[in-house]
Amino acid sequence: MKYGVTIGMEVHAELKTASKMFCRCKNGLGLEAEPNTHICPVCTGQPGTLPVPNRAAIEAVQRVGLALGCSLRLTSKFDRKNYFYPDLPKGYQISQYDEPFCERGVMRIHGEEFHITRIHLEEDTGKSMHPTGAAHTLVDFNRAGVPLMELVTEPDFSTGKDARAFCQKLRQTLRYLDVSDADMEKGQMRCEVNISLYPEDADRLSGTKVEIKNLNSFKTVERAIEYEIRRQTEALEAGESIVQETRGWDEGKQATVSQRKKESAHDYRYFPEPDIPPFEFTEDSIEELRRSLPELPDAKSERFVSEYALPAADVAILTEDKDFSGYFEAVASEISEKIGSGEIVASVDRAVKLACNYLLTEVRKRLSENGQCISDFPVTPENYAEFIGLVADSKINSSAAQTVLAEMYKGGDNDPSHIVERLNLGQVSDQGELEKVVDQVLEHNEQSVADFKAGKQNALQFLMGQVMKETKGKANPPIVMELLKKRLA
Numbered sequence: 445m446k447y448g449v450t451i452g453m454e455v456h457a458e459l460k461t462a463s464k465m466f467c468r469c470k471n472g473l474g475l476e477a478e479p480n481t482h483i484c485p486v487c488t489g490q491p492g493t494l495p496v497p498n499r500a501a502i503e504a505v506q507r508v509g510l511a512l513g514c515s516l517r518l519t520s521k522f523d524r525k526n527y528f529y530p531d532l533p534k535g536y537q538i539s540q541y542d543e544p545f546c547e548r549g550v551m552r553i554h555g556e557e558f559h560i561t562r563i564h565l566e567e568d569t570g571k572s573m574h575p576t577g578a579a580h581t582l583v584d585f586n587r588a589g590v591p592l593m594e595l596v597t598e599p600d601f602s603t604g605k606d607a608r609a610f611c612q613k614l615r616q617t618l619r620y621l622d623v624s625d626a627d628m629e630k631g632q633m634r635c636e637v638n639i640s641l642y643p644e645d646a647d648r649l650s651g652t653k654v655e656i657k658n659l660n661s662f663k664t665v666e667r668a669i670e671y672e673i674r675r676q677t678e679a680l681e682a683g684e685s686i687v688q689e690t691r692g693w694d695e696g697k698q699a700t701v702s703q704r705k706k707e708s709a710h711d712y713r714y715f716p717e718p719d720i721p722p723f724e725f726t727e728d729s730i731e732e733l734r735r736s737l738p739e740l741p742d743a744k745s746e747r748f749v750s751e752y753a754l755p756a757a758d759v760a761i762l763t764e765d766k767d768f769s770g771y772f773e774a775v776a777s778e779i780s781e782k783i784g785s786g787e788i789v790a791s792v793d794r795a796v797k798l799a800c801n802y803l804l805t806e807v808r809k810r811l812s813e814n815g816q817c818i819s820d821f822p823v824t825p826e827n828y829a830e831f832i833g834l835v836a837d838s839k840i841n842s843s844a845a846q847t848v849l850a851e852m853y854k855g856g857d858n859d860p861s862h863i864v865e866r867l868n869l870g871q872v873s874d875q876g877e878l879e880k881v882v883d884q885v886l887e888h889n890e891q892s893v894a895d896f897k898a899g900k901q902n903a904l905q906f907l908m909g910q911v912m913k914e915t916k917g918k919a920n921p922p923i924v925m926e927l928l929k930k931r932l933a
Contacts (some may be wrong), residue, residue: 447641447680449673450648451601454636455614457593457624458568459504464589465567466495466538473632474571474587487567487589489534494719497522501591502545502723503733504623505565508593509546510734511617512560518725520545522717531570531583539566539594541714543722552742553609559598568592593624599638599649604669608662611635616741620766628660635659637669641676641686652686656700659693668693672700744769752776752796761804768803768818771825775799778829790836799832802849810853822855831860843917844869869918878911878919882927885910896932904928
């Protein structure tokens with residue numbers, strides 16, 4: 445029997461507000477070096493304390509909702525979600541149940557739509573720590589009370605690839621909005637998957653749902669789903685029943701493992717949070733938040749393709765990171781100014797395309813090798829634009845360009861013209877000077893000349909290499925090629 449796959453996602457993201465969700469403690473996202481340093485009676489659940497909602501966190505979630513096409517409720521409230529766990533200090537979590545801040549959104553990826561059921565806000569838990577060899581557990585409450593956004597999707601997914609793409613685009617959106625760094629390696633974004641299989645001729649929601657919790661990388665999201673599809677398929681084909689449960693991902697085994705029985709909503713005994721009054725919002729306040737949204741990834745990508753005449757594949761990489769795309773735009777602006785002043789004579793399209801190419805290849809490679817991001821790049825957009833002008837106007841060749849960029853990356857003297865002059869890297873384009881070198885190379889390589897005339901095209905590349913060698917890589921390649929063909933005709 446063939447089976448269909450139904451997948452829904454739950455994604456948590458810690459918000460990078462200055463303070464925690466319901467108290468004034470510093471929000472260190474639980475990454476503090478020392479445990480239990482940013483805690484107080486409120487976030488550790490001491491008797492008699494009262495929570496005070498963080499307005500910045502609420503507005504952050506509402507902005508995410510607007511960015512993802514959600515409807516924002518004009519009335520909303522917090523609820524108590526009751527369950528016991530050692531790192532949940534109050535014995536319940538302040539969350540939202542039936543009146544979340546955001547509802548009914550959509551994310552479009554490669555022409556497909558994936559629908560969002562809700563986006564709500566809650567407080568994060570602490571962290572349990574299990575010292576090696578110890579018979580006890582320690583709890584760090586630094587993370588307790590950190591604002592935590594939860595996004596729940598409709599069961600629109602059927603492959604691990606789509607679920608992974610959704611999570612990646614969500615992280616990109618959160619970073620563009622500057623509400624969360626969503627660094628999965630640091631636990632700032634955590635994904636959970638609900639997956640079930642059903643006979644292809646049955647209702648797609650008729651299968652038994654299994655939840656896979658705390659997936660901490662995009663690769664793991666995809667792999668866990670692929671494994672679970674195989675596991676459930678094999679079990680069903682063997683006549684076994686699927687148990688509704690919560691499973692985790694074992695990286696060493698590359699498999700999901702059973703953890704506990706899956707809870708239902710009624711198990712949490714939700715009821716309205718009595719210490720926090722309901723919220724009421726106005727259409728004007730929501731419209732003000734809408735106006736505060738930055739240009740989002742999809743809109744920026746469309747504009748880059750149109751405005752800069754760049755391939756969509758290049759634009760997808762350029763706009764993946766907001767700061768990276770911002771750097772490129774600053775460079776493009778500098779290029780336009782330099783062309784307008786006559787400092788660069790190449791066309792805008794040529795210079796901008798070169799700027800994009802070097803950013804996506806050489807610059808990204810160097811940053812990646814050093815574990816850096818574009819904010820660590822020591823070259824100003826103005827100096828980078830000047831460098832691109834030297835390449836675009838054929839004042840240096842590609843070999844020299846590599847050297848210049850490497851020198852600029854080191855810091856110190858970032859002026860590319862100074863580097864070219866200091867290292868004597870200027871490209872030789874004088875035809876008379878190059879004619880002498882070409883004639884000399886042809887005279888000393890009679891066999892290669894004969895090979896070329898006999899139809900061996902590789903001989904031409906060899907002769908080109910000899911000219912470049914004689915000029916120490918500074919000869920203008922197109923001019924050299926033209927002279928060689930003319931002399932060998």
